[in-house]
Amino acid sequence: MKASFSRKTFFFKRPSGTSRGVLTEKKSWFIEVWDEVTPEIKGIGECSIIEGLSPDFTDENSYTLKVQEVCANLNLYAESIELLEKWPSILFGLETALLDLKNGGRRIVFENNFSRGQQQILINGLIWMGDEVFMQEQIDQKLKEGFSCLKMKIGAIDFQTELKVLERIRKRFSADEITLRVDANGAFFAEEALSKLNQLAEFELHSIEQPIAVGQRQAMRELCEQTKLPIALDEELIGITGKQNKEDLLRSIKPQFIILKPSLHGGISGSKEWIELAESLEIPWWITSALESNIGLNAIAQFAAEYQNSLPQGLGTGSLYTNNIDSDLCVEKGTIFIKCKTR
Numbered sequence: 001m002k003a004s005f006s007r008k009t010f011f012f013k014r015p016s017g018t019s020r021g022v023l024t025e026k027k028s029w030f031i032e033v034w035d036e037v038t039p040e041i042k043g044i045g046e047c048s049i050i051e052g053l054s055p056d057f058t059d060e061n062s063y064t065l066k067v068q069e070v071c072a073n074l075n076l077y078a079e080s081i082e083l084l085e086k087w088p089s090i091l092f093g094l095e096t097a098l099l100d101l102k103n104g105g106r107r108i109v110f111e112n113n114f115s116r117g118q119q120q121i122l123i124n125g126l127i128w129m130g131d132e133v134f135m136q137e138q139i140d141q142k143l144k145e146g147f148s149c150l151k152m153k154i155g156a157i158d159f160q161t162e163l164k165v166l167e168r169i170r171k172r173f174s175a176d177e178i179t180l181r182v183d184a185n186g187a188f189f190a191e192e193a194l195s196k197l198n199q200l201a202e203f204e205l206h207s208i209e210q211p212i213a214v215g216q217r218q219a220m221r222e223l224c225e226q227t228k229l230p231i232a233l234d235e236e237l238i239g240i241t242g243k244q245n246k247e248d249l250l251r252s253i254k255p256q257f258i259i260l261k262p263s264l265h266g267g268i269s270g271s272k273e274w275i276e277l278a279e280s281l282e283i284p285w286w287i288t289s290a291l292e293s294n295i296g297l298n299a300i301a302q303f304a305a306e307y308q309n310s311l312p313q314g315l316g317t318g319s320l321y322t323n324n325i326d327s328d329l330c331v332e333k334g335t336i337f338i339k340c341k342t343r
């Protein structure tokens with residue numbers, strides 16, 4: 001087999017705020033693989049990074065060199081994917097490219113009802129941080145589009161303003177009508193977190209993602225024990241490799257949920273391991289994209305469809321960019337599906 005790679009910068013339609021800053025663009029590297037016998041059939045996979053969050057990204061030059069090395073030694077890495085354990089975004093790109101090639105280079109990573117266009121996946125609508133007016137505009141638009149689950153980024157603006165936004169939603173829609181999730185991206189200080197979580201719980205939220213920064217395992221465990229608002233671990237899982245280490249973390253913290261982003265949490269193979277462990281410990285989970293383009297998003301959605309998971313997934317990021325790659329993915333009424341696929 002042979003491989004090549006390319007790089008593309010995607011531009012946000014409008015600046016998108018998180019507690020780590022405002023995003024205006026993001027970069028992805030794309031690995032293409034093919035067999036010399038049929039070079040016209042190619043599999044493609046996306047290596048998607050988020051600066052400051054991806055554990056395998058320090059700078060563009062060293063990352064590009066690693067992607068180049070993987071492509072130059074494709075057969076070695078294809079046969080020993082564990083060599084990329086510390087490079088989850090590249091692992092995800094390689095895994096999905098190889099699976100796509102195996103399935104005929106048709107952008108099929110998993111052959112299932114979703115990839116055949118016969119299944120819809122329930123997803124949450126993402127509300128980015130910004131001023132109160134901007135956040136309210138997003139909420140109104142997502143509700144108009146038919147979303148029944150909203151996920152709101154919090155932690156970067158005034159907390160009381162964020163509470164007002166949530167209160168306004170709850171006055172219009174009960175918890176039975178609209179499911180609300182919030183994502184703090186580790187923005188709360190440990191000593192204030194429980195108080196803030198209890199205030200948020202008054203609005204009957206589904207969960208909060210990563211309320212405090214990573215590396216405070218005891219504090220996170222205590223939060224999970226005491227909180228009235230269910231906690232979902234996200235960033236806490238990044239960089240944890242090896243089955244025993246993963247199990248130790250889950251048993252130590254005992255979260256109410258975990259959230260998996262294949263580009264951050266070990267690719268397809270690493271995410272499967274997290275899911276097996278979570279289910280063995282009766283910890284519910286869902287899958288989220290990590291701002292991939294439609295190439296990566298398509299692969300993640302197909303992976304999610306491999307499981308019978310009724311929770312809304314975090315796969316609604318396909319419309320973020322002005323220059324996204326054309327795709328058959330479609331989002332309607334709070335679901336994602338592949339439109340007009342006949343195979």
